[in-house]
Amino acid sequence: MLTERPRELRNSSIITEFILLGFSELLDLQLLLFVIFFIMYVITLLGNVFIVLVTTTDLALQSPMHFFLRNLALLEICFTLVIVPKMLVNLLAENKAISFLGCATQMYFFFFFGSTECFLLATMAYDHYAAICNPLHYTVIMNRKLCLQLALYSWFSGIPVGTVQTTWLFSFPFCGPNKVNHFFCDGPPVLKLVCGDTYLFEIYANAGTVLIVLSPFVLILVSYGCIITTILRMPSAEGRHKAFSTCSSHLIVVTLFYGTAGLTYCQPKSSYSGNLKKLLSLFYTVFTPMLNPIIYGLRNKEMKGAMRRLLSKKSTIIAVVGHERVGGPCGRGMAAQKCFKYNK
Known part of the structure; x- marks a missing residue:
């Protein structure tokens, strides 16, 4: 419960x-922070857009795993759009103000996308x-209808x-000060500015954190407990390696996301440090969204194969167009592609 504020604050506008x-x-x-975060933001957008594009267009990447990966990449694009652009502007601007409505909107989408990511990681x-514990029935279990339902449940x-x-938080009175010790409108630092009794809200917020953060995490632990048991029972070392490599990328992402988010929101208030919270928040708002496409792209053979096929198609198209522009003998359209391959 917040202590009573001084009279001068209660009487302020x-x-x-x-x-x-x-x-x-x-x-x-x-300026240095702006350059670093801007480069990371560009890498995040390009990497996740690439994953969405490849998993949508490549016929070899239409499995449930890549369907959920596409949802995760789209989620990371939206998540960073809520936080990073405003942070980049504030690094260069003298006026670091955000409107009351703008702060509420940013907080809403932060909670929305953060909750979605927790459940989407559990779904993955x-x-x-x-795939590992029931390989013979995998296509029956993870059918198209169930995949769509799980994705929708995660988003909703x-x-x-x-x-x-x-x-609830923005229904409380804010009568000053108005300085949020963070780079975005997160719950705890904004709650500190409320000049009212927030005891019930804090109980709800703590219960909600346990429900939204820990419940999917328990499901992840149970799933991987069964996976590890199944892998250890496999007679072939090659089979164990292949099964583990299938899960390794997801395990890295889960560790990064839940590790930093858990340290941020589950630590005691007595140990709360504004600078520490900002540092930890950078991991799940900036670093993890950037690393996800790198982790999945470099550790997934199917993704690397799709990348090579996409680059091969682009190089062929560029070569055909260039051949036409220089007045080659191949003509235009599909005939040009066939002629080009023949002449090549």
């Missing part, structure tokens, strides 16, 4: 905007469980979380 302090304690490094763990899980928590 209601605030209409917040100031995101961000990394204001590192004034001399603002179940997909790996079905964020709606009640974002709606209830954001609406």
